[in-house]
Amino acid sequence: MADKLSAFLPDSDSISKIQDVSRGLSAATDSPYRLIQESDISALIRPRLDFSHKGTYGHALIIAGERATMGAALLASSGCLYAGAGLTTACIPESGLMALNVSLPEVMYLSREKFFEQEALNRYNAVAIGPGVGITEEAVALLSRILELKRPVIADADALNLLASNSLLMQGLVKGSILTPHMKEFDRLFGIHETWYSRLQTARERAAELGIVIVLKNQYTFIIDADGTVYINSTGSPAMAQGGMGDVLTGIIAAYIAQGYAAKEAAILGCFFHGAAGSELAKTRSNVRALEVAEYVPKVPRWYVSD
Numbered sequence: 001m002a003d004k005l006s007a008f009l010p011d012s013d014s015i016s017k018i019q020d021v022s023r024g025l026s027a028a029t030d031s032p033y034r035l036i037q038e039s040d041i042s043a044l045i046r047p048r049l050d051f052s053h054k055g056t057y058g059h060a061l062i063i064a065g066e067r068a069t070m071g072a073a074l075l076a077s078s079g080c081l082y083a084g085a086g087l088t089t090a091c092i093p094e095s096g097l098m099a100l101n102v103s104l105p106e107v108m109y110l111s112r113e114k115f116f117e118q119e120a121l122n123r124y125n126a127v128a129i130g131p132g133v134g135i136t137e138e139a140v141a142l143l144s145r146i147l148e149l150k151r152p153v154i155a156d157a158d159a160l161n162l163l164a165s166n167s168l169l170m171q172g173l174v175k176g177s178i179l180t181p182h183m184k185e186f187d188r189l190f191g192i193h194e195t196w197y198s199r200l201q202t203a204r205e206r207a208a209e210l211g212i213v214i215v216l217k218n219q220y221t222f223i224i225d226a227d228g229t230v231y232i233n234s235t236g237s238p239a240m241a242q243g244g245m246g247d248v249l250t251g252i253i254a255a256y257i258a259q260g261y262a263a264k265e266a267a268i269l270g271c272f273f274h275g276a277a278g279s280e281l282a283k284t285r286s287n288v289r290a291l292e293v294a295e296y297v298p299k300v301p302r303w304y305v306s307d
């Protein structure tokens, strides 16, 4: 018997109880709901190559952090670093430079001033914005600049709050972008929803309208593609319900974009590996900190690639 969508939702409604969920990304089905399988991950993930170098695995730019929320920037940068981007650059306020150099010496620094001076940001093939970046005028300017450059973006946390409060910014969102809201951020963006089923239907409509991927985070995270398909990620654990966990996920997804995966694939791989790392750590403890998840992430793809 097929799984029903209701099994993956935290609330109850009459329609989701009769919606089938197929197993596997390429299941032959009319249902838009697909549960990600380990075999899908093995098919998607590419091994690192002989004779490859840092340039092979892309350069990600993480625009994040304010003085008081520099931790979010460091966590997103760590997610990106540990998920294997060839190069990671953090665009953070100067007050975070010492912390960056001490905690993540592999990650490079781009000052806010230099960010605004650069004509195009062509050296970066993935751009993520939002964790701890605030909702200040500077944050609006950072997001506006990326949108002006017509760059697809991974938008999380405060970047989502900015998009929610400014329809011009929302209209500037480029196709192929990825939004990673939790439930509250989603409702700030697209209106209050009474049920998760109705939230999912809005996500399908908006992803199609905007040509983007929406990563709607929860115990089961829904990755909604621009064609309306909903991929359900079942890795993860309540042990991961701690601040900073979403910041790490943003960095991980940026790393997979940098490595050349398409938006949908990067979102699927990122959510799967992030959750799998958390679940594995949760086997021996009741809760895991976000940084531990980031640090565990490089072990997980090895389970799915053949040498």
Ligand SMILES: NC(=O)C1=CN([C@@H]2O[C@H](COP(=O)(O)OP(=O)(O)OC[C@H]3O[C@@H](n4cnc5c(N)ncnc54)[C@H](O)[C@@H]3O)[C@@H](O)[C@H]2O)[C@@H](O)CC1
Binding pocket: 068, 069, 070, 071, 072, 073, 130, 131, 132, 133, 134, 157, 158, 182, 183, 184, 185, 217, 218, 243, 244, 245, 247
């Ligand atoms: N070390 C740091 O500097 C950290 C900074 N952070 C940053 O701080 C900023 C604000 O984050 P906040 O956590 O205050 O704001 P949020 O909008 O993430 O959360 C606001 C409220 O929503 C609730 N909530 C969150 N997820 C929910 C869900 N799935 N279902 C129901 N309720 C949910 C939370 O309990 C919280 O009270 C963001 O930019 C974020 O990136 C956080 O990520 C935590 C770590």
Ligand SMILES: Nc1ncnc2c1ncn2[C@@H]1O[C@H](COP(=O)(O)OP(=O)(O)O)[C@@H](O)[C@H]1O
Binding pocket: 157, 181, 182, 217, 218, 219, 220, 221, 235, 236, 237, 238, 239, 240, 241, 242, 243, 244, 245, 246, 247, 248, 249, 274, 275
């Ligand atoms: N109970 C849970 N089961 C599985 N994953 C969880 C659970 N709670 C949180 N997570 C994961 O942790 C992350 C939390 O993200 P978010 O709410 O943005 O956190 P933050 O803003 O604090 O960084 C998401 O990827 C979510 O799927």
